[in-house]
Amino acid sequence: xxxxxxxxxxxxxxxxxxxxxxxxxxxxxxxxxxxxxxxxxxxxxxxxxxxxxxxxxxxxxxxxxxxxxxxxxxxxxxxxxxxxxxxxxxxxxxxxxxxxxxxxxxxxxxxxxxxxxxxxxxxxxxxxxxxxxxxxxxxxxxxxxxxxxxxxxxxxxxxxxxxxxxxxxxxxxxxxxxxxxxxxxxxxxxxxxxxxxxxxxxxxxxxxxxxxxxxxxxxxxxxxxxxxxxxxxxxxxxxxxxxxxxxxxxxxxxxxxxxxxxxxxxxxxxxxxxxxxxxxxxxxxxxxxxxxxxxxxxxxxxxxxxxxxxxxxxxxxxxxxxxxxxxxxxxxxxxxxxxxxxxxxxxxxxxxxxxxxxxxxxxxxxxxxxxxxxxxxxxxxxxxxxxxxxxxxxxxxxxxxxxxxxxxxxxxxxxxxxxxxxxxxxxxxxxxxxxxxxxxxxxxxxxxxxxxxxxxxxxxxxxxxxxxxxxxxxxxxxxxxxxxxxxxxxxxxxxxxxxxxxxxxxxxxxxxxxxxxxxxxxxxxxxxxxxxxxxxxxxxxxxxxxxxxxxxxxxxxxxxxxxxxxxxxxxxxxxxxxxxxxxxxxxxxxxxxxxxxxxxxxxxxxxxxxxxxxxxxxxxxxxxxxxxxxxxxxxxxxxxxxxxxxxxxxxxxxxxxxxxxxxxxxxxxxxxxx
Amino acid sequence: xxxxxxxxxxxxxxxxxxxxxxxxxxxxxxxxxxxxxxxxxxxxxxxxxxxxxxxxxxxxxxxxxxxxxxxxxxxxxxxxxxxxxxxxxxxxxxxxxxxxxxxxxxxxxxxxxxxxxxxxxxxxxxxxxxxxxxxxxxxxxxxxxxxxxxxxxxxxxxxxxx
Numbered sequence: 001x002x003x004x005x006x007x008x009x010x011x012x013x014x015x016x017x018x019x020x021x022x023x024x025x026x027x028x029x030x031x032x033x034x035x036x037x038x039x040x041x042x043x044x045x046x047x048x049x050x051x052x053x054x055x056x057x058x059x060x061x062x063x064x065x066x067x068x069x070x071x072x073x074x075x076x077x078x079x080x081x082x083x084x085x086x087x088x089x090x091x092x093x094x095x096x097x098x099x100x101x102x103x104x105x106x107x108x109x110x111x112x113x114x115x116x117x118x119x120x121x122x123x124x125x126x127x128x129x130x131x132x133x134x135x136x137x138x139x140x141x142x143x144x145x146x147x148x149x150x151x152x153x154x155x156x157x158x159x160x161x162x163x164x165x166x167x168x169x170x171x172x173x174x175x176x177x178x179x180x181x182x183x184x185x186x187x188x189x190x191x192x193x194x195x196x197x198x199x200x201x202x203x204x205x206x207x208x209x210x211x212x213x214x215x216x217x218x219x220x221x222x223x224x225x226x227x228x229x230x231x232x233x234x235x236x237x238x239x240x241x242x243x244x245x246x247x248x249x250x251x252x253x254x255x256x257x258x259x260x261x262x263x264x265x266x267x268x269x270x271x272x273x274x275x276x277x278x279x280x281x282x283x284x285x286x287x288x289x290x291x292x293x294x295x296x297x298x299x300x301x302x303x304x305x306x307x308x309x310x311x312x313x314x315x316x317x318x319x320x321x322x323x324x325x326x327x328x329x330x331x332x333x334x335x336x337x338x339x340x341x342x343x344x345x346x347x348x349x350x351x352x353x354x355x356x357x358x359x360x361x362x363x364x365x366x367x368x369x370x371x372x373x374x375x376x377x378x379x380x381x382x383x384x385x386x387x388x389x390x391x392x393x394x395x396x397x398x399x400x401x402x403x404x405x406x407x408x409x410x411x412x413x414x415x416x417x418x419x420x421x422x423x424x425x426x427x428x429x430x431x432x433x434x435x436x437x438x439x440x441x442x443x444x445x446x447x448x449x450x451x452x453x454x455x456x457x458x459x460x461x462x463x464x465x466x467x468x469x470x471x472x473x474x475x476x477x478x479x480x481x482x483x484x485x486x487x488x489x490x491x492x493x494x495x496x497x498x499x500x501x502x503x504x505x506x507x508x509x510x511x512x513x514x515x516x517x518x519x520x521x522x523x524x525x526x527x528x529x530x531x532x533x534x535x536x537x538x539x540x541x542x543x544x545x546x547x548x549x550x551x552x553x554x555x556x557x558x559x560x561x562x563x564x565x566x567x568x569x570x571x572x573x574x575x576x577x578x579x580x581x582x583x584x585x586x587x588x589x590x591x592x593x594x595x596x597x598x599x600x601x602x603x604x605x606x607x608x609x610x611x612x613x614x615x616x617x618x619x620x621x622x623x624x625x626x627x628x629x630x631x632x633x634x635x636x637x638x639x640x641x642x643x644x645x646x647x648x649x650x651x652x653x654x655x656x657x658x659x660x661x662x663x664x665x666x667x668x669x670x671x672x673x674x
Numbered sequence: 675x676x677x678x679x680x681x682x683x684x685x686x687x688x689x690x691x692x693x694x695x696x697x698x699x700x701x702x703x704x705x706x707x708x709x710x711x712x713x714x715x716x717x718x719x720x721x722x723x724x725x726x727x728x729x730x731x732x733x734x735x736x737x738x739x740x741x742x743x744x745x746x747x748x749x750x751x752x753x754x755x756x757x758x759x760x761x762x763x764x765x766x767x768x769x770x771x772x773x774x775x776x777x778x779x780x781x782x783x784x785x786x787x788x789x790x791x792x793x794x795x796x797x798x799x800x801x802x803x804x805x806x807x808x809x810x811x812x813x814x815x816x817x818x819x820x821x822x823x824x825x826x827x828x829x830x831x832x833x834x835x836x
Contacts, residue, residue, distance in 0.1 A: 171725070240725075241719075241723065241725045242725055243719070243720070243722060243723030243724075243725070244723075245723070248719065248720070248723065250718070278799075345799075348799045348800065349796055349799035349800050350800075352796060352800075357796060360792050360795070360796065361792060363792075364788045364789060364791075364792045367788060368781070368784055368785040368788050371780075371781065371784040371785075371788075372781035372784065372785070375777070375780055375781055375784070376777065376781070379768065379776075379777045383768070383773065383774065383777075386773060387772075387773050387774075389762060390761070390762070390763040391762055391763060391765070391768045391769075391774060391777075392712050392763050392764075392765060392766055392767070392768070393767065393768060393777060394712060394720060394766035394767060395709075395720060395766060396709070396710055396766045396767040397766070397767035397768065397777065397778075400767075401778075401781045401782075405781075405785065529705075593725075594725075612728040613728070615728070
């Protein structure tokens with residue numbers, strides 16, 4: 001199977017290289033045959049990489065430990081769903097997976113544009129295949145997952161197959177880890193498509209709104225996947241790392257946040273170009289920045305230049321990524337400068353208080369967040385290079401720097417959509433903001449009276465109330481208007497309103513999801529925790545909770561042995577059930593890990609960890625956290641996901657226009673035939 | 675002038691907002707200090723968040739903090755002690771001295787400069803919109819032609835619409 005995989009990789013590399021040449025030449029010479037050939041190369045690239053994926057996954061599932069990658073990351077007793085995830089658990093496999101996802105995106109871009117964007121497509125294929133050349137080269141030459149184990153014996157070099165593999169990293173043996181990396185990669189890789197369209201638009205000078213309209217959904221899809229991947233990563237950290245939180249500002253976490261923030265700025269900024277023909281240069285800059293940050297994030301995760309809980313083992317792929325990043329930046333920025341004259345704004349700003357300026361400020365905040373997080377993430381490298389001193393830039397730094405920026409962004413989440421295009425009158429401001437502000441003031445006062453003195457948490461909840469009312473008010477006003485004019489009932493009106501303009505109201509749902517996320521973030525300020533030594537019959541108290549150890553049991557599975565503590569939980573004297581956090585010792589990797597047990601509700605999580613065993617007393621060390629409002633983080637993430645899906649659904653108006661266009665085309669074809 | 679004033683004010687706010695000043699815990703505990711230092715076992719996590727079971731490094735560092743607390747040291751003194759003992763990398767955030775001050779200042783500065791840029795862009799855009807209205811600021815327009823057009827508008831009554 002290693003031979004099959006290797007053949008797949010070589011073929012993929014060849015097809016990608018051919019796709020670059022045929023695409024670029026086909027576009028330049030305006031040769032439909034050559035363009036068709038380039039598109040077929042993109043399809044062949046997908047087939048070849050799929051062959052390599054099948055070859056590796058087959059070896060993982062059949063425990064072929066002759067393959068060095070399988071031996072390093074899997075073992076016989078690993079459950080099937082974790083075996084599937086072994087594909088992206090290590091450097092080599094995950095790079096192959098990255099390349100495969102790129103081939104899927106490339107294939108889909110070709111398929112969905114076979115009858116449109118014909119001038120752009122040759123270059124879109126060339127750019128995507130160029131990225132494919134880089135990733136398939138890295139996978140083939142530098143981090144090849146089809147290496148074989150061998151040993152030197154008297155008879156010379158012989159194939160070697162160990163009886164079992166080293167096993168999957170225990171920290172990765174958690175259900176959300178099966179889906180978290182694919183989601184994240186779908187995000188990272190997907191941003192290659194808008195980048196390719198932007199570059200193609202620059203090359204062909206087709207810099208109207210067409211490339212923007214075409215790439216909107218191509219941007220929303222990876223944005224949604226990346227956001228979901230980030231949250232699933234947070235869920236994994238919350239459930240596995242055992243420190244009671246979900247976001248630690250680790251460099252690799254930051255690396256995933258950076259393109260998401262830049263992509264968010266782009267998704268907002270494109271609206272100004274669509275509506276007013278403004279910010280054309282800026283939109284190109286944002287696409288380049290987002291793609292650059294995707295590759296930069298991959299580089300950070302894999303080069304070992306920063307220390308991280310999540311980073312892959314140190315490897316020699318860093319310089320290759322650095323060169324690729326340099327090429328991408330040079331190519332994209334040069335092209336942008338060469339085409340500046342075609343990117344002039346069609347309109348000017350009419351008022352400081354307008355939707356346009358709201359988007360500008362939104363972009364300012366998002367890019368400031370990108371800069372702050374990027375700066376903090378790379379500062380240790382800069383400090384080491386300049387001062388020769390290793391410093392750490394961890395959560396205390398980012399919490400101080402990023403939280404105020406986040407709160408400004410939250411404010412704009414509510415205020416921005418209520419501003420009118422071109423100019424917002426004072427009357428309109430008064431009409432739109434009086435109720436949200438009044439509700440926010442009441443909520444703020446109630447929170448203060450309730451004893452909340454943590455400034456950022458208070459401000460976050462105050463702004464959440466403001467933004468939530470801003471958004472709900474928009475739904476209410478729209479629905480009331482429909483009720484008056486169309487005689488619909490309220491729910492019908494809400495449904496029809498949303499489906500008539502999915503983009504706008506889907507966006508509002510996303511904003512509502514962001515509000516819920518911030519409600520969850522605010523709760524973190526009120527975390528309470530305790531730690532104690534326990535044996536059967538012992539009790540531990542935290543806030544109103546009492547945890548009584550009813551039993552400590554040990555057990556064994558083929559994959560790991562475990563020790564589990566059973567904690568009977570009661571609150572205010574009322575029994576709430578049992579929590580049983582455990583610690584596991586994985587046999588193949590010989591590594592211990594803990595699995596937390598959580599009792600979750602909308603108001604707070606009771607979070608328990610079996611942290612170890614006291615060497616003196618032999619008692620179990622138990623850590624207990626009360627984490628208020630955490631559930632809203634996951635709910636907010638889900639709402640954001642749904643909102644993004646909704647915004648991608650073609651609205652009724654869009655569908656009607658598409659049908660009209662189709663009817664026109666049919667009529668033209670019919671008249672031509674006659 | 676108003677813009678400049680607002681800009682300077684926001685620059686100051688941004689720099690202060692992102693500044694290093696943090697309220698020092700008057701009654702520090704091992705837990706509270708453990709949120710501001712790193713575990714040096716190789717886990718790359720905050721001391722309180724080390725994911726390793728029975729981590730010996732975590733235990734050693736916590737014991738050092740406890741000993742310093744027992745001696746009556748306050749939070750800055752304990753952080754200083756840890757920094758001397760394990761190197762500056764033990765601190766979860768860069769110190770506010772020398773080159774490391776740049777870590778704290780630049781995000782605020784970036785925020786303020788970004789705002790300045792947005793304000794400049796907005797003013798420029800608005801200025802450009804207004805520019806053609808003035809012959810003095812539009813040297814490309816022939817004043818005679820402009821006068822003729824204005825006369826034409828007057829006589830045709832088009833100007834009355836406004």
